[in-house]
Amino acid sequence: MPIAHKRLRAKPTRPKLVDLGNVPFTSLNDIIPSDAETWKIKASLNHANLELQQLESNISRTQHRLDSLRARRDVLHGCTERYRIAIAPYKRLPPEELWSDFEVALSARARRNYHAIGALNTWLSRCPDRPLAFKIHSAPRAPFPLPGIRHPILPIDLIIPHTFRIRSLDLQNISGEQMYALITLPLGSFPLLEEVNIFLRDSWMFRMEPWEATAFLDAKKLRSVAIRGFDGTFNPTALNLPWDQLRILHLDTLLSDPVGCHAMLRLCSELQEASVRVMRIEDSTSRLIGCLPPTRLSKLRSLLIRFESAASHGKFMEPLDLPVLHTLQTRFDWRNDAIGSDDPTTSCYADLISRSGCLFNGYQLVVIR
DSSP states (O other): OOOOOOOOOOOOOOOOOOOOTTSOHHHHTTOOOOHHHHHHHHHHHHHHHHHHHHHHHHHHHHHHHHHHHHHHHHHHHHHHHHHHHHTOGGGGSOSSSSOOEEEEEEOSOHHHHHHHHHHHHHHHHTOTTSOEEEEEEEOTTOOOOOTTOOOSOOHHHHHGGGGGGEEEEEEEEEOHHHHHHHHTSOTTSOTTOOEEEEEESOOGGGGTSOOOOOTTTTOTTOOEEEEEOOOTTOOGGGGOOOGGGOSEEEEEEEEOOHHHHHHHHHTOTTOOEEEEEEOOOOHHHHHHHHTSOOEEOTTOOEEEEEESSGGGHHHHHTTEEOTTOOEEEEEEETTTOOOOTTSHHHHHHHHHHHHHOSOOSEEEEEEEO
16 A cells, blocks of 8 residues: 655745844834835845744743742642641640740730630630730720620630739730739739730720729739729729839829829839829929929939920929939920929929939930920
């Protein structure tokens, strides 16, 4: 049987393109090609356009392939991270002596908070014998209880069973109800507590009915207390802190009773660093301060006092006796009370410095405008 010969189609040959690559663009305007040269240039132009279309198509297909590969790579990256977390070595470690410092940031979304608090429960179960450091920060619109409204998310409820092991407590933007639940815990609740830092966003709870703070009263190791956010209706002495053992005290609480503020500072015989905020001083209060014995803080080296009215300066600072004061800072609002260099307040500062009996390495006057 004769063998059928397949007719081979000749592969189209690429025409030789006219070489204009070395001709500058500015010189092309001066070239006038002949008819034959014009025909060759047109043929080269058509072939170049066709090849450009093919290259663009190839680039598009290649880019699509790259995008698919990158998407698959990202998916696999996420899977490998989950696999690593699922078999993380720390999960095979003994439950104690592992988790001791906690920082939880609660958002304005309840769903995310439930996940965070669920994780906190797990962590707490893994550190049954270790002293703990807590820091919980909630967003301003976090779903915490308001008056007359109940909500199941209460991080304080998670902390309370572990108070006997807490050495550092940092609670930012918590509600009055949470604060009330904390400071009314029974005596002996914080035997290891060394440091407290609280920002309270509302104090409505403390204006409702009589209450007694007992949680920190016998905290033998407590040395540092910073509380911000109380309004002027709250008396910080009602916290029943172990004042005589405090080394650091920061109360940004809009104290509207400077007489009470002096009385509170007078309780802190071991105080080395302090800051207070005075809202206003009435004329009757000013006369009472003038009758006070000097408030002597023999170990206080750093003092910051913020006044809401410049007229309060001299009246509040005159009874202070600070023999080893090293750094003095004062902040006040000059928008309403202008003070000049010859104001009695200036001489009050000079008197306080001279009475300190200590060479100042730092003296700072901060003006808030």
